[in-house]
Amino acid sequence: MLDEKSLKEARSLLEGSRRVRALTGAGVSAESGVPTFRGHDGLWKKFRPEELATPEAFARDPKLVWEWYDWRRGLIAKTRPNPGHRALVELEKSVRDFWLITQNVDGLHQLAGSERILPLHGNIWELRCLGCGKSGEDRRAPLPELPPECGECGAMLRPGVVWFGEGLPQETLSKSIEVSGDAELFLAIGTAGAVEPAASMARIAREAGAQVIEINPEESSLSSVADVVLRGKSGEVLPRLLG
């Protein structure tokens, strides 16, 4: 149950803040029907990340890794942004200085209309060539052949996502650290806070003096960093926070 007193407190923090940042995770897309990673139904309960989401796994068996990404692309292709995604677009329009830092690769924030967005873990719709380095979006799901090949040089393409053991896109990471460090208000939404450096953005903001609000139906690793905790689904809590 959402605690009304906390909601009121969160609303007043939001009203008084000019520099607002949101960090989102898989929970924001859960109400759209995209599986999360760590819940009881989470992907990492059924699959082993080291077999599917590492450069070593891809080098060992690119077809297997691609089959998994192609399956996820197919699932995501059937989904639509939910009221949580849409509320974040509204927030972007109403706050003068807003940034959305996301760990999600599903593209639903972008589809909803978010523009000031920093996708820390890449984009599942982007394909990147291992030969010539060319990259581009391809929204076909399923893809006609696996693993897909580059139309320019014929080398293998990989999904444009960040795998375990890889660095994050440098510019996106630097900008995320910068905007977290000058936040007045930081919203941690739908993330377990289990993956670094993404989870640290909330701590960077907190240490720099920002107020932190968590929106999550369950306790997370970021709950202890939060000044206000809103226990509920983002698709329900975010519209009420703004409303």
Ligand code: OAD
């Ligand atoms: P997780 O699956 O680890 O966590 C999802 C969080 O969302 C949990 O804390 C849930 O309680 C919460 N949640 C579930 N339903 C929700 C709802 N309707 N509204 C709000 N919250 C809800 O997902 P992430 O924290 O995003 O990385 O995981 C981070 C990274 O780990 C992912 O980007 C991915 C994964 O391995 C890579 O693939 C590199």
